[in-house]
Amino acid sequence: MCSVQDGDSEGPLQKERIDPGRKCMKCRTENAILITRVNDAFCRDCFMVYVTHKFRATIGKSKLVRDGEKVLVAFSGGPASSCLLHLITEGLSQRAHKKLRFLPGLIFIDESSVLGDLVDNGGVAEVKKIVELMAATGYPCQTRHLEEAICLSQKGQLPEVDLSTLTESDQANVQAADLHIQDNLDRARVEIKSLFASIKSLTAKEDMLNRLRQRLLMEVAQVEGYSKVMTAHCGTRLAVNLLSDISQGRGAQVAMDTAFSDTRSSVMLVRPIRDFSSKEVAMYNSLHGVESVFIPTLTTKTSEGSSIEHLTEAFVTGLQADYPSTVSNIM
Template identity: 85%
Template sequence: MCSVQDGDTGGPLQKEKISPGRKCMKCRTENAILITRVNDAFCKACFMVYVTHKFRATIGKSKLVRDGEKVLVAYSGGPSSSCLLHLITEGLSQRAHKKLRFIPGIVFIDETAVLVNLEEDGVAEKDRISELMASTGYPYQTRRLEEAICLDQGQHLPEADLSSLAESDQASVQSTDLAKQNDNLDRARIEIKSLFSSIKSLTAREDMLNRLRQRLLMEVAQVQGYSKVMTGHCGTRLAVNLLSDISQGRGAHVAMDTAFSDTRYPNIMLVRPIRDFSSKEVAMYNSLHGVESVFLPTLTTKTHEGSSIEHLTEAFVTGLQTDYPSTVSNIMRTGEKLSTEKRDGENSHCALCEAPLDTDVGACSALSAVEFSSLISRTRKGKVTTCGDSTTCCGEGDGSCHTKSEGVKKEEVLSVLCYGCRMTVKDMVEPAALPDKLLTQISYRLRRSKMKNDIQDFLLDPENS
């Protein structure tokens, strides 16, 4: 776009208006009612076929979703995930041409704990979301975001499906357990609120929310035996994510964050089956099918355009897309050309987002220059209590030690994070505000690698033995 001159025909295609009487490009008999992609005019029936086919083709082409596989569908109430849910319900119904054959469960994550601009906790909206999930007839559940940081997580994640809700006897037996769970959750709610208020910028808060949401989804899937998680990210959203990822130093993870399948988690795959849909196609689909969506505010609702990097990128992409309809697909196609090398080993992944660590770079990198200058300008230092110190350690040095993790130094926390997550954690007033659960995991990992280093000299070299 930097060399656009008068009469230049190689520039981006501009939007065309639909003229009255224009015929559908597929059947050529019906009148077109909408234009999708750059300039394809469709009638209602042909658009439906086109959209359904696109969804089925995306799932079919990948050959990743097997028959009878348990798939957790992440539902937010928003237009894209409502569209995804409708496509899945249609695809699984008896009347579908070639029936989909996986077993879905629906999960809604209640993020109201960290939203400050929400009136009355969004009770009415959340009730409507539950009704909509129930109307599909598939098992569904609501999880609270604070469960992502709740200790002894596994105990309170049994699947709350339709059948178990009906059995009230079972509920009374478990009432004491339930009270304990609620107690834990209330504590986690306070903890998560203080975590978010300790993060200074809205960009970092949004990033933290995205990480925690993803961690919780994966945890629910893991505990309940789901092997896939489906999210309703449409192409427009992914294009925004791609650009904001790059702006936030997550360039190394762009491919994972926007591809059809995300394989960063060992046992569970994240899939994005409507990634080829634009937000316009989603809106068209929803309006033609009468699909209802529920509005819940986000962290950036009612804030100005430049309040966070993600919010600004969204305004940029959607603004460009309005005049140049190929914007999103161009961004996505460019993103598809990027890839990340996969590495193995427990220390090769970021402790927060699970993506491969991108911080293992040479001494002459931009990263080490940044680290060096922050080292020089640092004035405050964190407390030092590493395990292995004979007065505080209670374990055998195998990582089983339960010494409280408060003593983890900021530098140590940062050392197990990728560049993007480092930026987010650096934005916090004090890394000790990180959830205990996360700090425990981090200090476990630090002790493991310290132990490994300590005994390194006594290990047989696998190459020579």
Template identity: 45%
Template sequence: MCQVDEDYHDQLERAAVPSVSKKCVKCKEATAAVVIRAGDTYCRGCFEEYFIHKFRAMLGKNRIIFPAEKVLLAVSGGPSSCSMLSQVQEGLSQNAHKKLRFLPGIVYIDEGGAVGQTVEERQRAVAELQDVFKATGFPFHIVPLEQVLDLPSSVLVTGPSASERPASAYKAAVDHFIQSDSSSCLTPPEQKATSIPDVQESHTKLLQQLIGSAKTLTAREDLLNTLRQHLLVHTARAEGYSKLMLGHNCTRLAVKLLTNVSLGRGAQLAQDTGFSDSRYGDIILVRPMRDYSAKEIAYYNHMFNVPSVFIPSLETKTTEKASIQRLTEGFVTRLQADFPSTVSTIYRTSEKLQTACKSSSAADLCDRCLLCMCALDSAVESASAFNMTLISEELSRTKSQGATYAELQSQKPGLSEPESTAPNGECCSSGGGEDCGRAESGGSCCSSAKETETPNLKSLLCYSCKLTVKDMSSVDRLPLYILSEAQRRQRRSQMREEISEFLLDDGDDGD
């Protein structure tokens, strides 16, 4: 038993805690002002130099952005994307040591309609961001999320990607850029007076109905992320940008990696967390902030007065168990507090991941998911666990109708519903005109296909997107460009099956 009057308490030693009074680990002269990790203490000047150098090194190491190329910066108003904007602005300044050589532009997606903000709150947030954007001198575009309802179907088509250039091409392009009049090439276009776009109330209601059709917060966040990415890619194509720069930091990518594994997106981890993502072909997504932790970004923004605007999202003020994304974030954050190497370990694991899929230029469009545009991971053998899961779901759903396993097998491929015939044996042309000809051959009338305009999306989605769509109350609430592209792909697939006898296999020589 412990006694109150024992003397052992004088012998206890306090654990050593890193103090900011230590000297800077780089210059070893100035007093440290910030502690990034245990033992990594920097003074104000060295920390700024370290932060800037990491951003330049990330772009220089990958050599994806060529000189005089147009790059669109996706700024959400958060600390990470605003810090990315500050780094680009500093890299293009006159006193920069190694100046950046691309032409930047800014895009902001206003998601206030999906979150439920009032018109006044949305206008106040947009006005604050406008002041930040105008201070940079870059051209900027403010796009409400409601515009996703009017997108063309071409946004779901992989654009023609530029041919892969050898490593020597980047150095040659830089040398040519330096020898030419580089100052005139990097002159940003005049900033146009952009007004806050007007949004119709009917469009806002349709968007809220679309997001609200998802029953769980997990599906809502995943659907919102997909729609946002479609709108960003469309804006980049419409404005003539070839690169889209995102502000995802190391902490967010670590959370996203574990979240994607939980959501069944393991096959897309390399594209969702890597430095570059070329799933759209002509538009390459770039993540230059992936080496920064959220702690480093918060310190830098506070010390050097980088402005940011807080804008609520779907998960604002929600509990930790409200969604898989929120639960994973809380798990990683708590683990990082006790074990400081957690985020870096997960992040280094993501660096080693590579996709085994075809490149965006060679992959067939029908082999890509309709929503996330990644390679389909549902084309598996009939004896796989995934296929058995689909059969089990179909058996559970049709148990009340007395369907058997043999009947489900006869409905393959795709486990889709059997085609319905025209009512009372009538043909589509019974009201007048010629017969369609399908009723005489024993098939169903073509009017049965016209009655059900909603396409079956099962065969067009990856496993994770299937779960998201399955969680929606009605597929009809999806934007028109998604439904029309689904119908086009299904018609193309049906036509391919009809002429499959006359097509040559990949292994045939053609003689």
């Protein structure tokens, strides 16, 4: 599968197991507990320092996230999101060595109108847990529904109003407007269901879901005065996106789709954990006891070849398991 270049006599480096008694490459005193990337064996403490530094350095080097800037952090409840949220909470806390100084606001997009049939009871318990996890951080947080992406023109511009300050007729007007919004949302929910039902291929459904989610994030950020949106795409995810983008003829966009910052829309998108592998994310979460919530995707429980993205994911993660430098090479 991998062709060996001239001069590379050894070929790609195969995965290594940690020999018992192998020391951490940083401090050289503690026993190593994991190997990141190709052959870097770390102990617990050095791994923590390494990932935290990597996260801060990615944000710091770019010089894009300014002090006091409002940043909308997209939270899905998944492992990468939970890892990012934990890194942000730690980074903003008083005890942090080089404190981060932006102002995060969290957003969860409830996609149950599209994914509800894939999970017990429409995912009510999962959504509740996600809302609890967000609220526990103490940052401003909100839940939006995916269907809002197709009725945006009605939603968002209306400011929150304190009903008690209004005259009776104005109160009635505001309540009528609220009903109107709810009405639109209900209609949008029906519309989005039939939209997804009408799309035949799973690849196109995934693409539509990504686009609607992105559109809603950008719109909410714009309306609420956030100048950046942060997403928890890790390197493994981006490598999968990159290959599936190319195979779907979107090669021209891959630079923006995988870079730290994406400036195609008026609100900048940043990906501060793009240098993390999914293994590092899982390790970080397990060592810190970070909770995450499992929400199915369109391709959960489908066969490998059900969509281009799903097939690419199986290919990349399969290769990564045997050749730990796969993701970094693709990137």
